[in-house]
Amino acid sequence: MKREFDPEKKLYTLAILVQDIPGVLSQVARLFARKGYNIESIVTGGTDRPNTARLAISILADELMINQIADQCRKLIPVLAVKILDEATSIQREFSLIKVRATDRNSRDEVIQMANIFRANIIDVGRDTLTVAIFGDRSKTRALTDLLADFGILEIAKTGTLAIERGRSTIYDDNKLKEEYNYGKNVL
Incomplete structure (x- = not known):
């Protein structure tokens, strides 16, 4: 948005x-x-x-x-x-689920590598999709989302910002x- x-x-x-x-x-x-x-x-x-x-x-x-x-x-x-x-x-975090297109072995491997770099998790594997879960600040989520866009994002579900004082x-x-x-x- x-x-x-x-x-x-x-x-x-x-x-x-x-x-x-x-x-x-x-x-x-x-x-x-x-x-x-x-x-x-x-x-x-x-x-x-x-x-x-x-x-x-x-x-x-x-x-x-x-x-x-x-x-x-x-x-x-x-x-x-x-x-x-x-x-x-303050500490501010959000949680995102990102469903991305991964139609072949190479694209699946690349998405998994990106998820690992961002300390995100693959929480669902489909024949043509992977769902990535990421927890972190807004900029971390945005950076991973921007990289995953090259594969074709099918859907994103996000929480709002959760925050607590340092x-x-x-x-x-x-x-x-x-x-x-x-x-x-x-x-x-």
């Missing part, structure tokens, strides 16, 4: 800790839609705490936009914490803002 390049905008990932209740994902996604922000990717799953889920939402934004949407997310009742993660201070910082450190917004939420 090619996008026009805007020098003011870059890809940001928001880590959002929410109460694990029905409709919370829909509520957060509607906020983005109301504000006119396009979600590039969204990943959700459980956490180490009961009844708590974590969302990782990637959007193309400038600094003002990302700060505004983070502040709006913090105001939602089921939201417990929000952190803006950038590539320099070092000792955690999403749970965002307590001051959480308490400020929770006061108003609990009064309702």
